[in-house]
Amino acid sequence: MKVIIIAETSGKSLHPVTSQLVGAACSIGGEATILCPGGIGVEEAAAISGALKVISVEGGCFETYDCGAWAEALGALANADMVMGVASPTGRELVAGVAAMRGIPVLQDVTSLAEGISVTRPIYSGKAIESSIVTIPCAITLRANTFVAAGNDGSAEISTVNQNTDVAVAIKEALAKATERLDVSDADIVISGGRGMGDPANFSHLFELADLIGGAVGASRAAVDTWGEIPHSMQVGQTGKTVTPSLYIAVGISGAIQHLAGMRTSRYIVAINKDPDAPIFGVADYGIVSTWEEAVPVLKDELAKMVSN
Amino acid sequence: MKIAVLIKQVPDTTSKIAVSAGMVDESSINKWSISPYDEYALESALRLKDSESAELVAITCGPSRAVKALTEAAAVGADSLIHIVVDGGLMDSTQVQSLLAAAVKHAGAGVVLCGKQAADTNGGSTGPGIARTLGFACVGMVSEVNVDGGSFVATRAGPSGLEVVEVSAPCLFTFDKGTNELRRPNVRGIMMAKKKEVEAISASDLGVDIGESAVRVESHSSPPVKPPGQKFEGADSVSVVVGKLREEANVI
Numbered sequence: 001m002k003v004i005i006i007a008e009t010s011g012k013s014l015h016p017v018t019s020q021l022v023g024a025a026c027s028i029g030g031e032a033t034i035l036c037p038g039g040i041g042v043e044e045a046a047a048i049s050g051a052l053k054v055i056s057v058e059g060g061c062f063e064t065y066d067c068g069a070w071a072e073a074l075g076a077l078a079n080a081d082m083v084m085g086v087a088s089p090t091g092r093e094l095v096a097g098v099a100a101m102r103g104i105p106v107l108q109d110v111t112s113l114a115e116g117i118s119v120t121r122p123i124y125s126g127k128a129i130e131s132s133i134v135t136i137p138c139a140i141t142l143r144a145n146t147f148v149a150a151g152n153d154g155s156a157e158i159s160t161v162n163q164n165t166d167v168a169v170a171i172k173e174a175l176a177k178a179t180e181r182l183d184v185s186d187a188d189i190v191i192s193g194g195r196g197m198g199d200p201a202n203f204s205h206l207f208e209l210a211d212l213i214g215g216a217v218g219a220s221r222a223a224v225d226t227w228g229e230i231p232h233s234m235q236v237g238q239t240g241k242t243v244t245p246s247l248y249i250a251v252g253i254s255g256a257i258q259h260l261a262g263m264r265t266s267r268y269i270v271a272i273n274k275d276p277d278a279p280i281f282g283v284a285d286y287g288i289v290s291t292w293e294e295a296v297p298v299l300k301d302e303l304a305k306m307v308s309n
Numbered sequence: 310m311k312i313a314v315l316i317k318q319v320p321d322t323t324s325k326i327a328v329s330a331g332m333v334d335e336s337s338i339n340k341w342s343i344s345p346y347d348e349y350a351l352e353s354a355l356r357l358k359d360s361e362s363a364e365l366v367a368i369t370c371g372p373s374r375a376v377k378a379l380t381e382a383a384a385v386g387a388d389s390l391i392h393i394v395v396d397g398g399l400m401d402s403t404q405v406q407s408l409l410a411a412a413v414k415h416a417g418a419g420v421v422l423c424g425k426q427a428a429d430t431n432g433g434s435t436g437p438g439i440a441r442t443l444g445f446a447c448v449g450m451v452s453e454v455n456v457d458g459g460s461f462v463a464t465r466a467g468p469s470g471l472e473v474v475e476v477s478a479p480c481l482f483t484f485d486k487g488t489n490e491l492r493r494p495n496v497r498g499i500m501m502a503k504k505k506e507v508e509a510i511s512a513s514d515l516g517v518d519i520g521e522s523a524v525r526v527e528s529h530s531s532p533p534v535k536p537p538g539q540k541f542e543g544a545d546s547v548s549v550v551v552g553k554l555r556e557e558a559n560v561i
Contacts, residue, residue, distance in 0.1 A: 009468075011469075065467050065468050065469065066446070066447075067437055067440075067447045067448075067449055068437075068440060068441065068445075068446055068447045071437070071441060072441075089425070089433075089449065089450050089466070089468075090449075090467075090468045092426075092432075092433040092434070092437075093433070093436075093437045093447070093449045093483075094437075095434075096402070096432075096433065096434035096435075096436075096437040096438045096441075097437045097438065097440070097441045097447070099402065099403075099434065099438065100402075100403075100406060100434075100437070100438035100439075100441035100442050101441050103403060104403065104523075105401040105402050105403050105522075105523040105524055106402045106432075106434045106438070107402075107432075107524065108426075108431070108432040108433055108434055109431060109432070118527075121431075122431070122532075123333075123429060123430055123431060123529070124320065124326045124333075124428070124429055124431070125322075125428070125431055126532055127325070127326040127531075127532070128326045128328055128333055128529050128530065128531060128532070129529065129530045129531075129532060130526060130528075130529055131526070131527045131528050131529075131530070132524050132525060132526045132527055133524070133525045133527060134401075134523055134524045134525075135523045135524075138523065168446035168476055168477070168480070169446055169447075169448055169474050169475075169476050170474060170475045170476070171467075171472050171473075171474055172462065172472075172473045172474060172475050173472065173473040174469070174470055174471070174472050174473075175464065175470070175471040175472060175473060176470050176471040177469070177470040189560070189561070213561060232485065232486040233466065235486075238322045238428060239322060239345045239346070239428065239486065242431075246560045247554065247558070247560040247561065256323075257322075257323060257325065258322045258323065264532060264535075265532065267558075267560065268554065268558045268560050269538070270550060270554070276540075281538070281540060283535060283538075284538045284540075285535070285538040285539070285558070286538055286539055286540075286541070286550045286553060286554070287538055287539070287540040287541065288540075288541050288543075288544070288546055288547060288550055289540065289541065289542050289543065290542075290543050290544040290546075290547075291544075294543075294544035295544040295547050298544050298545075298547040298548065299547050299551065302547060302548050302551040303551065303561070306551065306555065306561065
């Protein structure tokens with residue numbers, strides 16, 4: 001089975017999640033060809049174990065992001081049994097565009113994959129799981145951090161294809177650079193604050209915790225809706241991001257059903273809340289009944305001690 | 310100018326989702342609403358309509374209950390309503406997109422707004438897929454769109470950050486959470502909406518043969534229930550929990 005993988009990039013390099021796509025493709029007997037949009041991360045892609053070919057897809061259309069132009073350039077090279085990408089905002093758009101171009105169905109945010117083609121994916125933001133069978137050819141995006149990554153001892157053959165598709169979307173102004181901080185969807189540890197933090201300025205304590213242990217900071221919908229200073233990009237929950245880190249620490253979050261939907265599949269959940277009856281304790285592996293003002297400084301000390309050891 | 314907004318009726322995000330006999334039990338859902346990101350698309354479409362005296366058509370594809378979503382859109386100002394009537398069986402992305410694309414063409418709209426993904430299937434395929442099918446330019450993850458001369462200026466969260474982009478019709482925008490506050494219908498709007506005619510059309514009316522779905526849903530299940538966790542009192546227990554995270558859970 002021929003699988004075309006659309007590489008995920010991060011700035012000027014390959015996003016490591018691309019190795020997870022190759023791992024997933026190989027696990028169902030796929031012969032993987034990786035397309036690198038704009039020629040980014042070609043060498044790194046070629047080193048992924050199990051990748052047979054890497055195509056550096058180059059051309060002026062890759063200078064800025066235009067979903068239609070990119071999908072057309074990549075879609076022309078995506079004659080395969082399966083087209084695969086990451087379920088990131090850009091990955092979803094590109095794979096959907098390529099699927100429409102090729103007239104094949106697309107399933108987004110797949111969390112398990114087996115021969116057949118049998119897939120499962122969370123629906124209603126994780127309030128239910130759907131198992132389905134899809135016929136090939138098809139397109140899928142995979143949820144990051146749910147598939148085992150392939151190794152890095154590969155030596156795929158590299159070729160270059162020039163594609164010049166028409167760009168319809170012109171960048172007029174860059175308002176803010178993509179944040180240097182780790183995004184909640186990429187992070188292995190997420191520390192989220194809710195309205196219980198009392199004031200958006202208090203999120204600085206959560207950022208300090210995150211910096212200590214290499215995590216990302218998230219927020220509940222209530223916090224995002226209440227305070228303009230907390231951007232929607234930090235929102236975890238049904239109308240925000242769905243996260244599956246190894247460790248999720250919820251601080252001052254009561255645990256509305258929409259929030260639980262976005263984080264309940266985290267491997268371990270710690271909840272800090274002063275209300276012993278808060279629903280968040282229902283999904284927490286470790287619950288701490290305390291105000292954040294008392295608990296967070298202790299947590300900071302404990303983690304600092306741990307890191308310095 | 311004719312603008313189309315695509316809306317999907319989904320279980321309200323506050324609804325519990327129950328699974329019965331291996332399938333999500335729709336009869337247990339107590340409230341159906343317009344999908345949240347579609348609401349931001351609708352609000353922006355209404356603003357474009359207000360500033361450009363454009364005509365706004367709201368389009369939905371779904372079973373008979375979905376009419377309510379159209380009436381809600383009419384109550385805040387949608388001028389005309391199109392309901393693509395399907396019986397509720399699962400359709401794959403190709404089928405949904407071919408129906409919606411045909412309806413946009415049928416309505417004669419050159420600008421389309423929709424949510425970046427629906428709150429039920431959580432896919433995010435519909436907008437970019439329809440844009441591709443219709444040959445419209447596509448701008449995703451948009452929080453705001455305005456008319457500037459003969460073109461559209463949108464704020465989007467692109468892969469390299471927050472950007473202002475310019476695009477000309479025909480084009481399609483998929484909405485992230487918007488910057489505009491959503492308007493609520495007034496009594497007059499609600500009364501007028503009840504009288505508004507809904508154009509109910511089928512796949513064959515649109516001249517679309519959707520064929521068979523390439524995706525077959527085998528089952529739905531509820532997420533695994535976690536065993537009850539451990540609960541501690543007071544900030545002094547933080548050190549205990551950190552110890553457990555390191556020794557028991559092995560995550561830090």
